[in-house]
Amino acid sequence: MQTTMRQQMVETLEDILLQDERAVIVLAEISYSLFHKQRPEVRERLFNLGIMEQSMISVAAGFALEGFIPCVHSITPFLVERPFEQLKDDFCYQQLSGKFISTGASYDYSEEGMTHQGSGDVHILRSLPGMQIVVPGTPSEFDALFRASYANGANTYFRLSLAQNPFDTSTQFGKLAVVRRGTQATIIAVGPTLAPTLAAVEGMDVTVLYCATVAPFDGETLRAADQSSNIILVEPYYEGVLAQDICAAMQHTPMRLESIGVPHRILPNYGAPEEHDADIGLTPQGIRRRIERFLGK
Amino acid sequence: MTSARDHLEPLLLELLGDEKHDSSSYSTLDVLWVLYDRVMRYDARNPRSEERDRFVLSKGHGPVAYYAILADKGFFPHSELKKFMRWNGILGAHPDRNQVPGVEISTGSLGHGLPMAVGMALALRLKKSDRRVFALIGDGECNEGSIWEAILLAGNRQLSNLTCIAINNHSSSLELGDLAAKFAAFGWAAISIDGRDHTQIYDALMHVDETRPTAIVAEIE
Numbered sequence: 001m002q003t004t005m006r007q008q009m010v011e012t013l014e015d016i017l018l019q020d021e022r023a024v025i026v027l028a029e030i031s032y033s034l035f036h037k038q039r040p041e042v043r044e045r046l047f048n049l050g051i052m053e054q055s056m057i058s059v060a061a062g063f064a065l066e067g068f069i070p071c072v073h074s075i076t077p078f079l080v081e082r083p084f085e086q087l088k089d090d091f092c093y094q095q096l097s098g099k100f101i102s103t104g105a106s107y108d109y110s111e112e113g114m115t116h117q118g119s120g121d122v123h124i125l126r127s128l129p130g131m132q133i134v135v136p137g138t139p140s141e142f143d144a145l146f147r148a149s150y151a152n153g154a155n156t157y158f159r160l161s162l163a164q165n166p167f168d169t170s171t172q173f174g175k176l177a178v179v180r181r182g183t184q185a186t187i188i189a190v191g192p193t194l195a196p197t198l199a200a201v202e203g204m205d206v207t208v209l210y211c212a213t214v215a216p217f218d219g220e221t222l223r224a225a226d227q228s229s230n231i232i233l234v235e236p237y238y239e240g241v242l243a244q245d246i247c248a249a250m251q252h253t254p255m256r257l258e259s260i261g262v263p264h265r266i267l268p269n270y271g272a273p274e275e276h277d278a279d280i281g282l283t284p285q286g287i288r289r290r291i292e293r294f295l296g297k
Numbered sequence: 298m299t300s301a302r303d304h305l306e307p308l309l310l311e312l313l314g315d316e317k318h319d320s321s322s323y324s325t326l327d328v329l330w331v332l333y334d335r336v337m338r339y340d341a342r343n344p345r346s347e348e349r350d351r352f353v354l355s356k357g358h359g360p361v362a363y364y365a366i367l368a369d370k371g372f373f374p375h376s377e378l379k380k381f382m383r384w385n386g387i388l389g390a391h392p393d394r395n396q397v398p399g400v401e402i403s404t405g406s407l408g409h410g411l412p413m414a415v416g417m418a419l420a421l422r423l424k425k426s427d428r429r430v431f432a433l434i435g436d437g438e439c440n441e442g443s444i445w446e447a448i449l450l451a452g453n454r455q456l457s458n459l460t461c462i463a464i465n466n467h468s469s470s471l472e473l474g475d476l477a478a479k480f481a482a483f484g485w486a487a488i489s490i491d492g493r494d495h496t497q498i499y500d501a502l503m504h505v506d507e508t509r510p511t512a513i514v515a516e517i518e
Binding site: 024044045047049050052054055058059060061062063065066067068085086089090093094095 | 403415419420421423442443
């Protein structure tokens, strides 16, 4: 059975606890049962606070003040939206560093309704100065990107999802990866949208860039790779978050931009995540239709 | 007028412009004076020393007495006081840890400092440090849900290295009832004292319970 990003998170964090005594894990119940408390380093440095997400962030900041590197985890809305002011004041304003790992991306918890959806996380976190945002496409990409940025002194958000690409893509923290080259358009696929995007553009003469680090955004690679000034953005959260960064990167070049992602509206249906994908067009067929329309085909 | 007020009066008079927070500022004066004059271990020339006790002004509001005491104890020059809330000053109407030597946490939005102090106390215990964490909250701040999250958590974790001073100057619109009893119900060693009486303040601050965090409700008329 395929490893999930969440399972990989447990493995990665437990390994880091073993290697670095500055590491602590701070939880508010979510995923507590997945950790191996019989291991002494886990027992000593995993703090499950109970269901108090605001204090989860503040307590983690207290650890950061004392020189620890807190790794904080919960379901997306309870990590990002409920304690947003704690992220802003207790980490960003204080100029402290923490690592924040969500589970349940966009409508992964589709059966649970809107309270458990998290399509707005990347959009609102982009408003925090210095907040780094990583959207891995596979469990092993999470592992590599987490290890690469874990001790970098910044605040970093890792967006874990049920959806994952069936292949790893060689990607460095903070860099776009050129997956294929073409001349008619440049497509930026974020995290787990890479696989459906590659399926969508089969036979098309387009460049595909893979983006696993949303912030800081690698505008330099985009500028160097683009030959068409037709930019298409495919994101697994509310559409258009990277539009501002793309405009900034391409500011001296007239361009056209198409944003494909989760539409900015309430999604009232339950069902499976794949049904939401089909409903909003985040499928190979849906993405291809949008690209063809944009390119006038 | 207390001796602390007499001693600090020249410094307090420099800090003009935040009179709307006067009652908040002066309600903390005696507790902070005793804390910095006789209880806390610190080196004003090395304010981030690992060997210091930590103080968190959780409520953030009305830091005038706090600034006067930090200046008096040598954390920064008295000349900074004149620049209170000015463009080129380091002293804002809420304290900033990255600008003011001796300030542990930047506060201002209510309900953040005490939960962060709980994190610091947990971290110090993990480091096997015997240093103490003091956090000062206001009775108005006790309206915030995050304060009660932190009180629940500290009691549950038996954080004996944490002391919370609740300044009760009756600023809360909601009637809070017996605050000390509420802390006690959450597993704290709690006491109510006269927030102007230096002997009571000193005795309460020096008390450390072996298995519980300590709450001092300082009543201010």
